[in-house]
Amino acid sequence: MRKSSKQFETEAIRTQMERTQFLEHSSPMYLTSSFVFEDAEDMRASFAEEKDRNIYSRYSNPNSSEFIDKVCKMEGAENGFAFASGMAAVYSTFVALLESGDHIVSCKSVFGSTHTLFTQFFPKWNITTSYFGANDLDTVEDLIKTNTKIIFVESPTNPGVDVLDLERLGNIAKKHGLIFIIDNCFASPYLQQPIQFGADLVIHSGTKLMDGQGRVLAGITVGSNELVDKVYRFSRITGPALSPFNAWVLSKSLETLALRVDRHCANALELATYLENHDKIEWVKYPFLTSHPQYELAKKQMKAGGCVVAFEVKGGLEAGKKFFDNIELLSLSANLGDARSIVTHPASTTHSKLSKEDRESVGISDGMVRVSVGLENIQDIIADIEQALE
């Protein structure tokens, strides 16, 4: 394991590719599709993988490698591969590890596109999935079959912000010889490092808190050398590689991850606390509110509660729509983890394709609002929500 001797923030800032002869302070951008060889022998040895060096940017690139190195240090992982989007990471990781006939055990509350991948595309290759509820970990072992290969979860979940017991799931995976994969995007590596709880692979959409300013799409998978090597072999052939430009942006963004996420979490907790005492709000859910059903677990697994607050406006769907139409400062947008606060209405947008019953089974009511709390001054965030509720 790439055990790090320095603190999180220091590694995020000081992990850097080798300097060139110009002795630049900030890492340069290597916008190059390929790399050159000294001679025929150098080229032969490189292709034979006798040398660890860059050949072609679909395989590796100094900017992607710097980004991967940072995330590995943050997550306590041995190795990783960087992708053009979070979904490229999810898709490529599963396909690299699975064969026709394999089975996945997954939490029901997963990112919409991941759910679609499991339900609409994997069955084409005879890969099936069984689901358990975020608050129903007792059923996980019952779902495991002889052909099960992977346990997959997200925690906290989207948009219901349920918290799953990662150590318990890690132990189940170990007991049954399964690969335990976590999409850690909602927490970011700063708040939660799932490998310490038994995760074999950790996936991120770099698009969210890692970039943090809504500029680039990216994804990454990190974990053990053995599993990452399988993901790498598949991915270098199929071509989902992250662009060096986006890798450069992300590596820079990670320098401020801890600082930004601290403020996201402080703002989110303040908003959640404010809403909890509001007479126009039915309920509010945030992992670090003492009223959250898994508050103690959240405290154990996470450094802070994250940027997402979920709540229900009294009056259901109609009241929810009215609330959205009256929002002025906050953005109505599909992203999260951005410096700009974003509100979404899961029932009419991201989860509209699910039946009302299915939505309710993953904790999405008609009047539910999801706020990704940004970095604006919290007084202005609260003021906008207050006037929209009025």
Ligand SMILES: *Cc1c(COP(=O)(O)O)cnc(C)c1O
């Ligand atoms: C956004 C997101 C993804 C997908 O990431 P993209 O970069 O949009 O492809 C996957 N998982 C979670 C939890 C997400 O929030």
